[in-house]
Amino acid sequence: MSIVEVEGLRKTYGAVTAVDDVSFTVAEGEVFGILGPNGAGKTTAVECVEGLRVPDAGRIRVAGFDPIREHDELTKILGVQLQASELQAKLTVREALEMYSAFYADPADWRPLVERLGLEAQLGQRFGKLSGGQKQRLFIAVSLLGNPRVAVFDELTAALDPRARRETWQLVRDINASGVTILLVTHFMEEAQYLCDRVAVFDRGRVVALDTPDALIKNSDSSVVISFRPSTPLPDAGLQSLPGAVSVTRDGAKVVIKGNDDTVQAVTSMIVRERITARQLRIVDATLDDAFLSITAGAGSDHSATVQGDF
Amino acid sequence: MSASTAVLKAETKLFAREPGSLFWVLAFPSLLLLGFGLIPKYRQIDPGLGGNRIIDFYVPSVVLVALITASLLSMPGALTTYRERGILRRMRTTPARPSHLLVAQMVLHAAAAVLGAVLAIALGRLVWGVALPEQMLAYGVSLLLATLAGLAMGAVITALARTAKAAQAIGLAVFFPSMFAAGIYVPTQVLPDTVRQVIELIPFGAAAQALNQAANGSWPTWTHLTVLALWTVGLMAIAARWFRWE
Numbered sequence: 001m002s003i004v005e006v007e008g009l010r011k012t013y014g015a016v017t018a019v020d021d022v023s024f025t026v027a028e029g030e031v032f033g034i035l036g037p038n039g040a041g042k043t044t045a046v047e048c049v050e051g052l053r054v055p056d057a058g059r060i061r062v063a064g065f066d067p068i069r070e071h072d073e074l075t076k077i078l079g080v081q082l083q084a085s086e087l088q089a090k091l092t093v094r095e096a097l098e099m100y101s102a103f104y105a106d107p108a109d110w111r112p113l114v115e116r117l118g119l120e121a122q123l124g125q126r127f128g129k130l131s132g133g134q135k136q137r138l139f140i141a142v143s144l145l146g147n148p149r150v151a152v153f154d155e156l157t158a159a160l161d162p163r164a165r166r167e168t169w170q171l172v173r174d175i176n177a178s179g180v181t182i183l184l185v186t187h188f189m190e191e192a193q194y195l196c197d198r199v200a201v202f203d204r205g206r207v208v209a210l211d212t213p214d215a216l217i218k219n220s221d222s223s224v225v226i227s228f229r230p231s232t233p234l235p236d237a238g239l240q241s242l243p244g245a246v247s248v249t250r251d252g253a254k255v256v257i258k259g260n261d262d263t264v265q266a267v268t269s270m271i272v273r274e275r276i277t278a279r280q281l282r283i284v285d286a287t288l289d290d291a292f293l294s295i296t297a298g299a300g301s302d303h304s305a306t307v308q309g310d311f
Numbered sequence: 312m313s314a315s316t317a318v319l320k321a322e323t324k325l326f327a328r329e330p331g332s333l334f335w336v337l338a339f340p341s342l343l344l345l346g347f348g349l350i351p352k353y354r355q356i357d358p359g360l361g362g363n364r365i366i367d368f369y370v371p372s373v374v375l376v377a378l379i380t381a382s383l384l385s386m387p388g389a390l391t392t393y394r395e396r397g398i399l400r401r402m403r404t405t406p407a408r409p410s411h412l413l414v415a416q417m418v419l420h421a422a423a424a425v426l427g428a429v430l431a432i433a434l435g436r437l438v439w440g441v442a443l444p445e446q447m448l449a450y451g452v453s454l455l456l457a458t459l460a461g462l463a464m465g466a467v468i469t470a471l472a473r474t475a476k477a478a479q480a481i482g483l484a485v486f487f488p489s490m491f492a493a494g495i496y497v498p499t500q501v502l503p504d505t506v507r508q509v510i511e512l513i514p515f516g517a518a519a520q521a522l523n524q525a526a527n528g529s530w531p532t533w534t535h536l537t538v539l540a541l542w543t544v545g546l547m548a549i550a551a552r553w554f555r556w557e
Contacts, residue, residue, distance in 0.1 A: 051404075072406065075405050075406045080401075080404035082400065082401055084397055086396040086397060087398060088325055088393070090329075091321060091324075095321055095324060098317070098321075102312045102316070102317030102407075103317070103405045103406050103407040104406060105406075146406070
């Protein structure tokens with residue numbers, strides 16, 4: 001049964017369309033990921049779900065509630081960690097937990113929560129003095145005080161070091177295991193792979209893929225980027241027919257081929273066979289952006305045109 | 312404990328942790344009065360002031376200083392910081408309302424301003440024997456109306472300033488004329504009539520006149536109280552129209 005339903009969501013800021021015709025549903029008990037580069041509209045989409053932004057079009061229901069018209073009801077069952085938001089700098093951890101507890105009719109006991117999140121030693125510490133990881137754990141604690149049915153975590157681990165990130169992932173799993181449905185916004189493929197049951201890939205305000213992480217990775221076939229400057233020009237057609245090649249682009253005299261390990265082999269043997277000198281040859285694992293290009297099947301699509309900045 | 316009580320409780324603790332606000336609202340007015348009291352001429356009876364001393368006129372002005380610093384500098388600074396850091400926004404995702412924070416801040420700054428005023432009145436009475444306000448009720452009513460007008464000015468600054476820095480700049484720009492209107496730089500009694508008439512039309516000018524009249528035993532002229540009430544209503548309307556939660 002779906003607990004979050006988003007249908008035909010559209011949100012524009014002036015001339016910029018942040019989210020366009022986005023639809024997805026989240027099943028109860030699921031960890032659902034929203035993955036995408038900066039400016040893909042991820043935050044805008046979840047802020048519409050949280051009732052912080054009014055959609056221009058579309059229909060959203062969270063546990064049956066309309067986030068705008070039934071905002072009061074929504075806040076009772078939704079726990080939220082916002083991407084860029086703080087607490088009062090001089091408020092201590094204990095005071096923050098006590099104050100936020102008072103907002104709910106039947107709040108969770110914050111003591112076991114603090115224990116589980118490893119914040120006992122910080123109870124008397126002021127928010128402004130906490131480390132990035134401690135702040136995020138406090139935000140998690142605060143978001144869980146109302147015993148939410150759904151929790152939204154927006155870039156929960158973006159500011160954390162790898163170790164703190166791993167620890168936070170385990171926490172998210174524990175929270176989910178205790179029965180909370182989780183909507184997770186991230187731009188880390190690894191994070192999505194580790195935590196999410198299903199992932200919606202956002203690109204330029206649209207959902208371009210929606211599947212389990214395994215399926216997405218399997219279908220994403222450009223895992224390697226090969227670039228070099230050939231001593232003699234090479235025809236595009238020949239390059240595009242290389243095994244595993246997903247896209248061939250040119251940057252002046254430089255050729256950029258996206259593909260997989262098979263492509264690497266084919267390129268190296270082609271260089272030997274054709275007796276070409278490949279200057280500045282680089283073979284690198286594809287970044288997340290490359291994976292997106294592959295997922296969007298947008299060979300030749302120009303990602304640099306994406307509007308930057310987090311909406 | 313209700314959400315609004317919890318917010319007020321937390322904000323009270325936070326207010327007590329702001330040495331800057333505490334100094335400017337609670338201590339600065341009294342220190343200013345102490346400074347005036349050190350000037351021998353201010354302690355001499357001046358026949359030109361109806362047999363009063365300048366220090367007698369300064370107490371009501373200094374009472375307004377607590378209100379001016381609280382409402383023009385301290386409160387807009389706190390609220391714009393809350394907005395800038397997404398604290399108001401975070402509160403919107405809970406069953407509490409961000410307006411709880413606004414109300415708590417207004418209540419606390421009003422209370423602190425009144426406390427700062429009481430301290431200054433007590434100091435004047437104890438050190439220089441400045442008579443306590445003769446019309447206590449009138450004094451209280453005038454101070455209440457002045458407080459509302461001051462908070463309304465602070466609310467407008469909060470609404471118009473996009474950042475805490477901007478709030479500080481606007482606050483200071485309004486601060487100095489307000490201090491002048493309240494009679495801090497020169498007692499308004501010694502100003503030319505035309506200047507005084509203009510000053511009486513702005514909030515802290517009208518407030519200073521009303522407090523002076525109440526201190527001397529008469530009910531304030533209605534025009535002063537009306538001026539304060541009109542400013543409060545007008546400024547609150549502007550603040551409500553332009554305020555942004557984020």
